Amino acid sequence: xxxxxxxxxxxxxxxxxxxxxxxxxxxxxxxxxxxxxxxxxxxxxxxxxxxxxxxxxxxxxxxxxxxxxxxxxxxxxxxxxxxxxxxxxxxxxxxxxxxxxxxxxxxxxxxxxxxxxxxxxxxxxxxxxxxxxxxxxxxxxxxxxxxxxxxxxxxxxxxxxxxxxxxxxxxxxxxxxxxxxxxxxxxxxxxxxxxxxxxxxxxxxxxxxxxxxxxxxxxxxxxxxxxxxxxxxxxxxxxxxxxxxxxxxxxxxxxxxxxxxxxxxxxxxxxxxxxxxxxxxxxxxxxxxxxxxxxxxxxxxxxxxxxxxxxxxxxxxxxxxxxxxxxxxxxxxxxxxxxxxxxxxxxxxxxxxxxxxxxxxxxxxxxxxxxxxxxxxxxxxxxxxxxxxxxxxxxxxxxxxxxxxxxxxxxxxxxxxxxxxxxxxxxxxxxxxxxxxxxxxxxxxxxxxxxxxxxxxxxxxxxxxxxxxxxxxxx
Amino acid sequence: xxxxxxxxxxxxxxxxxxxxxxxxxxxxxxxxxxxxxxxxxxxxxxxxxxxxxxxxxxxxxxxxxxxxxxxxxxxxxxxxxxxxxxxxxxxxxxxxxxxxxxxxx
Numbered sequence: 102x103x104x105x106x107x108x109x110x111x112x113x114x115x116x117x118x119x120x121x122x123x124x125x126x127x128x129x130x131x132x133x134x135x136x137x138x139x140x141x142x143x144x145x146x147x148x149x150x151x152x153x154x155x156x157x158x159x160x161x162x163x164x165x166x167x168x169x170x171x172x173x174x175x176x177x178x179x180x181x182x183x184x185x186x187x188x189x190x191x192x193x194x195x196x197x198x199x200x201x202x203x204x205x206x207x208x209x210x211x212x213x214x215x216x217x218x219x220x221x222x223x224x225x226x227x228x229x230x231x232x233x234x235x236x237x238x239x240x241x242x243x244x245x246x247x248x249x250x251x252x253x254x255x256x257x258x259x260x261x262x263x264x265x266x267x268x269x270x271x272x273x274x275x276x277x278x279x280x281x282x283x284x285x286x287x288x289x290x291x292x293x294x295x296x297x298x299x300x301x302x303x304x305x306x307x308x309x310x311x312x313x314x315x316x317x318x319x320x321x322x323x324x325x326x327x328x329x330x331x332x333x334x335x336x337x338x339x340x341x342x343x344x345x346x347x348x349x350x351x352x353x354x355x356x357x358x359x360x361x362x363x364x365x366x367x368x369x370x371x372x373x374x375x376x377x378x379x380x381x382x383x384x385x386x387x388x389x390x391x392x393x394x395x396x397x398x399x400x401x402x403x404x405x406x407x408x409x410x411x412x413x414x415x416x417x418x419x420x421x422x423x424x425x426x427x428x429x430x431x432x433x434x435x436x437x438x439x440x441x442x443x444x445x446x447x448x449x450x451x452x453x454x455x456x457x458x459x460x461x462x463x464x465x466x467x468x469x470x471x472x473x474x475x476x477x478x479x480x481x482x483x484x485x486x487x488x489x490x491x492x493x494x495x496x497x498x499x500x501x502x503x504x505x506x507x508x509x510x511x512x513x514x515x516x517x518x519x520x521x522x523x524x525x526x527x528x529x530x531x532x533x534x535x536x537x538x539x540x541x542x543x544x545x546x547x548x549x550x551x552x553x554x555x556x557x558x559x560x561x562x563x564x565x566x567x568x569x570x571x572x573x574x575x576x
Numbered sequence: 577x578x579x580x581x582x583x584x585x586x587x588x589x590x591x592x593x594x595x596x597x598x599x600x601x602x603x604x605x606x607x608x609x610x611x612x613x614x615x616x617x618x619x620x621x622x623x624x625x626x627x628x629x630x631x632x633x634x635x636x637x638x639x640x641x642x643x644x645x646x647x648x649x650x651x652x653x654x655x656x657x658x659x660x661x662x663x664x665x666x667x668x669x670x671x672x673x674x675x676x677x678x679x680x681x
Contacts, residue, residue: 229642236652236653243657244656247660253667257664257679259663260657263656264601264611264657271618272598274618274646275594277621278621278625278628281628281638285632327679
């Protein structure tokens with residue numbers, strides 16, 4: 102192993118360098134110029150995102166603890182794009198609210214550390230690296246959820262997140278210890294050879310799956326989601342629902358399709374049942390929400406149920422559809438959260454009835470919101486339709502027609518509550534409509550990128566072919 | 577290896593420990609006790625890793641290393657949770673779950 106093989110960890114090394122540069126910036130920038138930290142962080146992260154697109158090398162490091170391939174590399178770029186959009190959307194909030202309390206730099210450092218944890222988690226080659234990545238990705242987010250220390254609701258969401266995350270990781274570890282007992286190794290490459298379908302292995306696998314289910318907020322483990330999203334700052338809620346969920350889905354998919362493939366006859370049924378109840382409960386609870394953040398929380402639970410449809414076939418087709426859907430979901434959900442954040446920042450209003458008559462006062466914001474909701478619901482011209490359509494194709498390719506039918510029923514239910522918001526914005530009139538306001542340049546840029554993504558990604562078919570080609574690299 | 581004690585006995589103890597933790601987490605009404613319950617769960621898996629390593633695969637040290645990392649991460653987790661609880665206590669002067677909750681669906 103020579104020095105150049107460290108370049109396999111290019112994403113991680115550059116991001117770590119960004120974090121360290123921010124530490125230097127925190128020390129050297131005087132306290133009345135702290136708002137320049139926001140520009141610096143966005144600039145550095147932009148460089149990091151662009152650097153991710155250069156031609157990568159593939160291979161493994163540290164005796165197989167860390168490995169990377171074409172699909173993992175691509176997915177890290179997806180996460181980067183998501184975080185970059187999120188930074189653009191939350192820049193104004195950080196500048197106005199957080200910099201005043203002299204805590205701007207820590208925000209970026211914690212956010213980037215969490216992203217670093219996700220890189221290690223999806224590149225993991227053994228359970229130790231996986232566990233460390235999981236914890237590194239979760240702990241900073243819990244600190245960020247409690248970041249508005251003067252708000253009681255923020256602390257409440259922080260404590261709820263940290264306690265459920267700790268319980269989830271404890272359950273995961275107990276499951277991993279059983280997998281270790283039956284296979285004799287914590288390395289994925291050894292486990293896949295030694296794994297058998299005895300009862301202890303299955304128990305270990307179920308506990309492990311439950312722990313990851315917490316992160317993706319599948320239904321029996323979803324109870325923290327709505328409360329945490331409502332209490333946390335909006336940028337953190339959107340980070341949890343997009344980036345964190347995307348990374349967890351990705352690693353779950355890789356583990357199920359490669360390491361735990363011999364247990365497929367077990368997890369097929371589990372994923373089937375969880376998909377159905379997650380879709381139904383997420384959608385039915387979303388119907389009665391009045392707060393936009395809780396509404397988006399339950400909508401994101403329902404979306405997690407749809408993603409599970411892509412896990413069922415267990416082959417390259419499933420991988421491609423899941424990654425494609427996550428990519429589209431990043432853009433659609435960030436657009437919706439971005440609009441909620443813009444409105445909350447300028448007016449402090451977060452209820453659905455506050456959105457009545459929004460189209461007359463803020464037409465651009467309403468159009469972005471409408472695109473986002475159409476994409477989440479899966480209405481044909483926008484990208485979300487293609488994402489859902491491919492997921493359904495993946496499930497139908499193995500003959501799960503009943504599951505696809507139930508998913509279509511759920512799309513109909515979800516259409517109802519997404520259109521409730523659209524109706525409030527476009528058809529209702531209100532005396533107390535949110536007055537016209539101008540967003541700053543970063544917010545405009547963030548919303549513009551998501552809107553373009555929603556419009557273009559679905560129609561640009563080489564993208565799906567490209568992802569499909571990459572998907573063979575994990576097998 | 578401990579003379580006269582089989583792996584089954586120790587694994588039974590850790591499993592009981594694990595479920596005490598889960599039960600405590602679900603029933604306790606105090607944030608600190610909930611945190612202690614989570615620690616029980618984590619310690620159950622730590623003991624599991626060490627015992628499985630020692631009894632079944634004594635020629636490698638993977639389980640022992642894993643347990644050291646779990647202990648370190650659990651300490652970080654507890655520190656963060658306690659700091660959030662302290663921040664909450666400053667605002668509401670209580671660590672009871674029923675006083676904490678303002679968000680209900």
